[in-house]
Amino acid sequence: MSFNPKDFIKISKELKIGLTEAHFRSTINRAYYGVFGYINNDLKYVTQNAHQDVIRFLKASLNINEKKAGSRLETLFKKRKDADYKYHDEIRRSSCDFCINEAEAIIELYDTREDKEE
Secondary structure (H helix, E strand, O other), rough: OOOOHHOOOOOOOOHHHHOOOOHHHHHHHHHHHHHHHHHHHHHHHOOOOHHHHHHHHHHHOOOOOOHHHHHHHHHHHHHHHHHHHHOOOOOHHHHHHHHHHHHHHHHHHHHHHOOOOO
């Protein structure tokens, strides 16, 4: 049985219920890795710079939905890095809501691109 990275988004929703900033930071991390893992798994990028490579690939696409997904994934990537490394910045529950919703929206954009292979 293989793992579906979208399950990380489900976990992020469970973490969001928590009351601490650690929960909120983990929520953002899991939401990002849910969408990144899902797309990366489909594209099969295995590089040292996979995060940037996936974002660059999507943003350079001629497909408008891939281009939008790339821009939005880049924003989510920055929010994930802030949550993981900028401990002096407070993370609020509203940021969690945004990141979870954004992760789900990016997957929807990616899955509805016109030239998707079936």
